[in-house]
Amino acid sequence: MEKKIMFWARECPHCRNMIPLVDKLEEETDVKLERLEIWHNEKNADLMRSFKDVIAPKCGGQLRTPTFFDTETNDVICGKVEYEKLKEWALK
């Protein structure tokens, strides 16, 4: 089943900056993101690691937060981005 995931970290400032934009996205559209914290939840960390081959090449070769990942299309955004770019990714 298709999932749109936001991998985030509790002490990552960019993630904190992106959370209000994700809230806004969910209010304005039908899109719902699964928000998975990766430094304090090993299951979430393992899930992110399982997508390393897809995510890392698009994120400087590493697993970085925040990462927005579509499990169906493999579309990835990593880092802090403008709302419009996030929305474009979500509605693609």
Add this chain to the structure above:
Amino acid sequence: MKKHWRCFVCNDIHYGIKPPEICPTCQVKNAYVKTSSAEAETICGGAEAEKVDFNKDIFLEAIEKFTENNEFQVNPDREKVNLLLEGIFNNEKNHGLKYCPCRLITKDFKEDLKLVCPCNFLIHSTYKEKGECWCGLFKRRK
């Protein structure tokens, strides 16, 4: 392959492919001899070594000192720095080393050493383009 080296004069320990030509502590030239990891660990953990119990304040002081003669500084945004330090120390407590709070370890130890703060952020695209390391702890001076 990196190895441990010991200065035969002052017992400084160096870890690396090659030892320094001049010992930074006693200034003696060609003083390093290859040693065992066990001996290096014993010497480093010995009574003579200053026992530094790193907390966030001491780490901040260390990285500020580290940036003094560099083109970058610790981010002046203290709120951001405090959040990052919280993450760095949580990662050390929960995962063994001061890993960057904005990246995830792969469980390949050699690869994950690239994530220990301060990392070699000069090669990050964010540093090259925006003047900040990935997490934003370090920022190029204006």
